[in-house]
Amino acid sequence: MAETVSKRLKTSPPQIGTHNGHFHADEALAVHMLRSLPAYASASLVRTRDPSILAECHTVVDVGGEYDASRNRYDHHQRTFDTTFPSRPTKLSSAGLVYLHFGRELVRRKLGLEESDSAAPEVDLVWNKIYESFVEALDAHDNGISVYDPAAVAAAGLTKRFSDGAFTLGAMVGRLNRNWNDPAPEDPAEAQRDEDERFLAASARIGEEFDRTLDFYTRSWLPAREVVRAAFEKRKEFDPQGRVLVFEGPSAPWKEHLYTLEDGSESVLYVLYPEKPTPDAKWRVQTVPVSKDSFESRKALPAAWRGFRDEELDGISGIDGCVFVHAAGFIGGNKTFEGAKAMALKALEE
Template sequence: MTKCLRLVTHGGSFHCDEVLAYAILCRALLPEALAASTLMRTRDQGVIEAADIVWDVGGVFDPTRGRFDHHQRGAPVRPDGSPYSSAGLLWAAFGHDAVRAILAGRGDENVVGKIWTEMDEQVIRLVDLADNGKRPVPDFGDEGLDRAARIADGMALSSLVEVLNLPWDADVIDRALAEDERFARAAEIAGAFLDGRVEQIRARIAARDIVLEAHARSADPRVLELDRGMPWQGPAHDADLPVLFAVYPDKGGDAWMVGCMPPEPGSFAQKLPLPAAWAGLRDAELARVSKVSDAVFCHLNRFIAAARSREGALAMARIALGLAREPAGLGAK
């Protein structure tokens, strides 16, 4: 018989850490255990003491007893000294199980570990910092700008959850009930974010081997030929492949894309932009200038183009290589 787990966090207004912690817990628990569980949002010490799992309230951190608060003196910190929030504490205790449940068998323990680590570094840690009033500050150099983008992405969930709280002057009959309903809505959103982010990382990991195999088959090592659209820039960069362009079908299947390789993942530059004469042209005009009969589009900033066929896209990539005077030239997105 499945035990009914009593899950407790504090009532009233909520923050991202306890909402995300609940979403993590919901995915980590076995479906039958979750179905038999009850969530209570309260500061009643008697209810807290009787609970099976408590987070963000209670003044105790003891995973062996299912206690995950971070407000007390002597609260746990990460190896680098940065503070945990309840999200980080439950991610450490239940995150691997949550990832396994989301993957549903589509990844071995190595993949689970990689996803857990990336989520911890790029999302969970930032939620922890935000909840403790600490914000990472990038230096806004080239690497700093990329880091700033990752920080903004990681912080976005905290901002989204915050606005789901009731305003102070909300006209409701039962404020506690209304806040609980808002918490449940926020947990659904945080859970959807968690599911989607795990899937994105899984897909990127899965793409790596496919990209390496496709590159080995490609006729020109500078032109990566893919049979499906997928994240290719990161794997090509990590493997130090000499790729300048990738050719792949668009998601709708109506065209084949020619994508430029940036000097590093996330950069708005290109190792080799498409020819300047193609910039912003479409259809017949682009076909005339490029001499590729089924060329249909080239972005004004020359980081992507398209043709109606694979052969046309490959021709565009080869022409761009042939016209290049300085293969290391940069362009702006």
């Protein structure tokens, strides 16, 4: 796992092999990830199920019935295959296998770190996060694993309220295959070229989504974590019990990072941040949800404040400079930081 890609490559340029016929998102992404690395940048691609041709390929993904990283074989269809990503339950597909072995290098390069920094904590942090938020869905889809336990869903009598258009990552790639009634070229070689062109389009499309995900987690998500960490470490300066988190500089997406930093303690109830990065900015007081995607607050702003604004809210709360409190009690605002802090501290006692 620690060996670099360049040390594993012994042919120049290498040839990547995968199967022909109907293609899926996992091998489309696997090929894209490999070609994103300098050692594979000029790699050619062959799509076949002919064992003699695959045997000549430097790297083979999603075909061949063999998983052996030392020989660059990354198939998952054999009966004995049961490899999963560290600390995750989902059996890997070819996308997960390639990401398992090459994902750290993709992350390291995106972070601009040297090869000697491959074991840096931030590399592992992003490597794990991208697997959980992107690659695992492809592994599950290709291995026929549902998001929810079908038996539990049926027992609960749950049904969809509307169609979501089946716009999953897998479906996005699947739509680029030839439809059952699309005319195929009569010449086998021409038909294969058409199919290969469709595959390359699919690899580029899901590759673009992967690249955007990699860009987000390295350039936005990871820096946000440090902003939240700094605020979290100073939280007791504003409330001795650490229930108020304040972003004194730029605010950042905080929910997911806060839950991780709390590590199950659920200590923070209110988050304060400026509406914009200027000295005259108004301030917001936002409640912390019970979970990242929940609309239920750990402690909503006082019921008596909800739905009121400006001077009327000043009189009700006894705090000057109030701007509003939402009718649902999950957010409010004040003209100044001191006013927002007063709202949070008073709400703690309500």
